[in-house]
């Protein structure tokens with residue numbers, strides 16, 4: 001048996017076409033959503049991601065606000081741009097592209113952001129809202145994974161989800177989302193200190209591999225019929241993406257997310273969702 005594909009590209013396209021209509025409706029009410037990005041330094045990978053975000057915005061009618069600083073920028077230089085974006089009415093949501101250069105206190109920068117403009121869903125206030133079950137932006141990658149599963153009809157309700165990795169952007173936050181009443185999953189969070197990882201993985205109905213370890217999940221770790229999401233973005237010597245999931249897993253799982261073409265495009269689409277939803281929230285508050 002070969003697993004069916006959790007097609008992130010196609011699902012992201014469907015989300016973007018729905019967003020295009022919602023953006024048009026907002027504009028008809030005099031609200032134009034605008035996504036800001038702050039890129040510090042000239043890492044080509046980061047620049048590529050940021051450009052992709054602005055291209056996505058153009059596709060759905062969201063305005064773009066691009067800010068850039070050199071790699072030599074000081075903490076104060078960065079914080080000044082954050083204050084400007086907080087105050088800029090054209091910017092309804094924004095992200096500070098991570099990682100920031102060495103020596104910069106990233107948490108201080110993120111805490112300075114207006115939580116109402118948090119497009120990543122990773123501001124301490126947004127994460128707190130998620131814990132408290134209050135409406136707010138959701139972390140883009142976890143949110144994208146939930147939507148990818150829903151779009152393909154993979155049952156989340158009652159499922160045992162085993163998550164690999166405890167990073168803030170995925171591992172640590174996805175359990176908060178999946179254990180809400182509306183998702184209703186049971187979540188086991190694994191990391192490098194986990195004993196008998198294979199034994200736990202074999203119990204999973206859904207595996208979310210976000211450890212950043214190439215081919216960590218092997219075919220023998222997967223229960224036949226499981227859904228496997230590959231979030232890993234390691235690179236080989238040629239610069240090609242190597243995921244956390246061994247290619248042989250496709251012969252055991254019922255569903256697998258390709259990488260690239262799976263979780264990455266969904267992360268980008270959910271960033272747009274956060275920007276549109278934030279604009280809708282401010283619009284209804286008026």
Ligand SMILES: Nc1nc(=O)c2c([nH]1)NC[C@@H]1CN(c3ccc(C(=O)N[C@@H](CCC(=O)O)C(=O)O)cc3)C=[N+]21
Nearest residue numbers: 049095096097098099120260261262263264265267268
């Ligand atoms: N404040 C902030 N927010 C982020 O969301 C954020 C960030 N900083 N820093 C870097 C990471 C990385 N990230 C990706 C998003 C989309 C793809 C993506 O769409 N990848 C494509 C193509 C990948 C390729 O071919 O290189 C795919 O998976 O099909 C990848 C990586 C967001 N990040």
